[in-house]
Amino acid sequence: MDQADIPALLSRLASDEDAARKMAVFKLQSSINDPSFADVFISSGGLIILRRLIMSTGGNTLAYSLQSLSRLLEVDMGWDIFEGPTAGDLVERVVELIVTNPLVNILRGAMSILVALVSHSQSTSGGRTPVSFGFRALKPAVAVYPQFFDLVIQQLNSADHALCANALMLINALIRDAVSSEPNLDSSKTAGTGEEWPKFIRRLQDLGLIKAVYNLMQSSALQDLAHPLLEFQSLTKVLLQKWRQVQVDVERPEHRRALKGLHLASAPNRDHVNGVGKVEELQESGKKGSRRHNPEKWRRLGFETESPAAEFNNTGFLGLMDLADYVRKNEDGFQKLLLEQSTKPLHERCPIARSSLAVTLILYEHFDCDKSEMEDLRGYQLSDGKHQDKLFRPLLLQWSRLHTAGLNAFFKLWKSTGAEQEDFDKVAELVRILVDQVVGQAGRSKDVLEVEDDLVEYDLGRLRELQMELLELSFDDQWGQHLYKAREGLNQEALTFIKEQRVRCLLQGSWFSKPATRKDDQGNSGSNRRAANGTLWRYAKLSHNRRYLHWADFAFRTGPEPNLDALSEKVDLREVSSVASNVSAPSGDAGGETSNSTKITIFGYLNPDEANKAKDVNEIKEEPLLTLHPLNHSLASEWLDGLLMLLGQAPITAETNKLIKLVQDYGMKIRLLNVRMEATYMGPPEGAGVVPSREGLDDDYWYEI
Template sequence: MDQADIPALLSRLASDEDAARKMAVFKLQSSINDPAFADVFIASGGLIILRRLIMSTGGNTLAYSLQSLTRLLEVDMGWDIFEGPGAGDLVERVVELIVTNPLVNILRGAMSILVALVGHSQSGSAAARPGGTSGTVRTPGAFGFRALKPAVAVYPQFFEHVIAQLQSADHALCANALMLINALIRDAVSNDGKSGGGSGAQGGEEWSKFIKRLQDLGLIKAVYNLMQSSSLQDLAHPLLEFQSLTKVLLRKWREVRVDLERPEHRRALKGLHLASAPDRRHVTNGVGAAATEESNTNGSDKKGSRKHNPEKWRRLGFETESPAVEFDVAGFLGMMDLTDYVRKNEDGFQKLLLEQSSRPLSERCPVARASLAVTMILYDHFEVDKSDLEDVRGYQTLDPSKPSDRLFHPLLLQWSRLHTAGLHAFFRMWKATGAERDDFDKVAELVRILVDQVVGQASRTKDVLEVEDDLQEYDSGRLRELQMDLLELSFEDQWGPHLYQVREELKHEALQFVKEQRIRCLLQGSWFTKPQPRSSGSQHNRQDSYQRRGRLYQPWRYAKLSHNRRYLHYADFPEQTAQEPGLDALTEKVDLSTISSVVSNVSAPSEEEEAEANNNTKDPIETSTMSTYPVPGREAGRGSNTKPTTKITIYSFTEDINPPLVGSGSGGEPKEEPILTLFPLNHSLASEWLDGLLMLLNQAPITAETNKLVTLVSEYGLKIRLLNVGSLEQQQHAGLGHLGAGGAGTGVVPSREGLDEDYFYEI
């Protein structure tokens, strides 16, 4: 619309005919966001007419008027409409529309105006604003939440109606309602201690009470549902702003120091003490019990007897009898979390204290200290100290049509429930690990990993109830494995090449260890089966085929490595003997120096063997070194009727005694021939003998079982070294050890006085 048409437009806006006004204000909303047009409109007295339309009209005319004022404020013009004698009436009119009007298009415009009004609290003077009148004195309380207070006093259900719109099916209205809430929270927090000329403490109480009022009206649940809904695309920006504001509030609560001079802090601590059932008889250490008994005996008044309880706060899990000091790290946020947990779980809290009081002091789980630790674990996990604008900027760099789920953390809004679930997980870990007071930091680290694994890996749409269950049921053994993996990664990042060198050294040591173990299996000796020869048609031929070198077929073969590891002795037997044969009974032998190769058809375990292995609860090292042999004295038919699944064939070079043909290639070359065949009874025995023979010949093992064993041993060695380094660092921090000039750790060396050599390692 041309600026020359503004007088005619103003005339139609001031008309008594509703149709003319409606058409004029409809055109106005599409032109007023042009600053040049808006400047002439304001200079011509348009704000007075626009204000009159908002105050007196309804329906679409009112909706277009509200939209026109919204667009005017978007270009940072027209703020004078909220200053002067009638400004309060205009704000009250907009608040009234939100409370009483059901039309969506009117509600959207009304909330947009209040968003701009509240968010304008940090602006400069009127003279510096476009459209402002030079020299105008700004009316106190004209902007920000202060501007709404008189109107909200008239319509106290205002906040309830705004929060109710978060469930609206109209996404634009829902977004406007959330933006209004964000503006109100940001204004309340940013003006902490400035409102009403009160002190910082009073200001802190005001914003805290305001936030609690919104939470009591269901704000958190409503925004949590929005953040998990499918309408994320239309609400992404206000949701991210609310998420950032949640971090701001958590930071502010943490920054508030616990001060017993403040009544609400004193009441919170007193509530903790009373909820712990202090009058109930509980077990204390000898000194505490004696002191309590003495005070009850000598003290004439009740006040004196209560005053001398030596464990008033320590039995709740504090380290000292001055609990306020222990909130220095977590601040008032830590006190809020602890009191909230106790209030919602009072019976469980009392039972837990009674249970802990029956244990020795060193084994008791410090409940209060654990609560503060979980608070800081959540605080660090959600990166609360991160700039509140970084999430919004991260969203702005992405495609707005495809908002990234990784930017949204709906579980942050379930802080209280996560704290309770994390605290219960702490208690569970403490009990499962048999921890003592000195192990507190180790249990806290396990809980930190648990939170990172469960909460950090949770999808945006995962319900908080599932997360609570996962925190409570996560396997502690699996968690320890994860901790070791993370420890290894952290050391690898820090020590890279050194850790690679250590890993290679340990792998070589593990290979030598497993080589010795495999060779010892050969030195111990083993029984093998022999398949029956193929039988011909007649009984006479079958008997002839059973004869081999003048001897009858014998179904068992026993093989054993000589003590000097130079010869492999073996012999065939008609049945397994009660006592394993000695080397003198093994009539055949193979010189290892003549072996050219060892070949095997080692296959995967059979279904029965695999099922047996899965049911075996022993460690892999133990099951590998203890193969399953047939029990002596059982019928020989068991071994002879079972079809072998594996075969190990030993080859040796032999000279060809036949002269070569004329014109043929070179003759007399050695060729390989099988000299011994072994049929192991099971897959583990096949792995031991095949790789044992290969290692005797200085060749690498080839079976998966042996290679897995090598990896297992080397990984155990690496983890033990990493744990030793971690223990050394803890000693250094505690002043128990130090690094010498050569880089080696110097700690307390345990004494072996009174110990003998009768010991073993259990892995």
């Protein structure tokens, strides 16, 4: 719309006819976000007319009017409408519309205006009356309509995504204003609201805010709500930061009540007397006289000292909130756990409070709560659709439940590993890996119930494997080349070890089956199941000098194993050219029976002199020297690879290679687990390096061997 048309537009906006006003304000909303147009509109007195329309009209005329003001504020103009003695009436009107009007297009515009009003920085207009922004501007109107917050949060369930986004942006603006206005982090008073920001946040949470946003973050509406959802996620981290920065102080009533709640929930024994009969007294405010007090009042709960406030230095009030929340929701389990721990020696007890603080820090670090709040939004803008989904962390909103599940997992790991007090950091590291694996790998839509179950039921063996993999990766980053050399050395050691094991199997000797020779004559069915010479078994054994393979055939498997003297045949391993086999992976257990077709064939040159004279390898003719039919797959693997390794060749069966890798991995794990300084260098034994005195000795001495 041309600026020259503004006088006529204003005339129609001020008309008594609703149809004329509606058409005029419809055109206004599409032009007013042009700064040059907006400037002429404002200087021509347009704000007064626009305000009147918002205060007095309804239906589409009102919706277009609200949208016009919202777009004007978007270009940072028109703030004068909130000046003067009637500014409060305008804000109250907008709040009233949110509380009482059911029309979506009106609700969207009203919420957009409040988002701008709350988000706008505190300012003064040219020395005139200060203009209030932030929650302070809404406070008088909210006092008139106390259901305001409830109804805003209800709109998060709206099917209209634009309205839902506007409602979430308004909540974000209110939270940001509440937590960013106060200059002193250790004080919970906000300059903007005049209220304590934790109480304000809890008020919103009690109205179902967390559940509503959690559902949105897991819904299919994610793309339409991406920016306000990511902002809410970032604000959640800001809140966690601020709760952590508030130091626990027993002089503050809220902190004192939380600590007292922990003590009372533990079902303390008030008649406790310490070991020497001295009764400690505790004066409680508002009570007459004194009460007996357990000298380990706080240590029995898992604190390290009797001054628990100082132990929250790393977690701040966030750690106290998490512990208090766990105890409040699991009071029976908490008391049972305390009773169970009290029956154990002190060094075996799991320190409950200390464990809770460790889980709080693990979650805090896992979710990168100290990360810049705009990094998630920037990451969303720069990433493609496949990776955008991973930026949303709905489980962050389930902090309390994750803390409880993580703490229960801590207790389970403590018990299953047989941990003691000195192992605390090791168990905490296992829990850290567990959280990274379960929470970190959980998809956006994974239900929190599944995550809770996975945290508590995760297999300890798999967790240990993950720990070793991470340890190897960590070492690989810092000690890559040294690690490769260590692996190479360990591989050779493992190969040598398994070669010796396989050769010892050959030295021990084994029985093999001897399948019957097939006959073409079907009438000779009785005898065709036996070998031609009447033998069914073959026994083979390696000589002590490892140069000859002795063997013989037998009609029966004898009780004692045949010795070398009983084995009439032998193969000189120097004449062996190759070993062939059809050994394959077993279909069942490794020790299961193999079919009669499984065999190992040892080839060689019957005339070594001719082989040496041959000019072409293809001219040399190999002949089978010995055929063995192993009774099971393990035996086949032992003999095939044993023979190959004796001939200087690499093993080929999966079973042998698996054993080599197993030995290599165990060697690496032992080295990785044994990297502490005290384990590497214990220092010289006491008295080492001291030269003995010769005093009182003569020249008559000797060496004792």
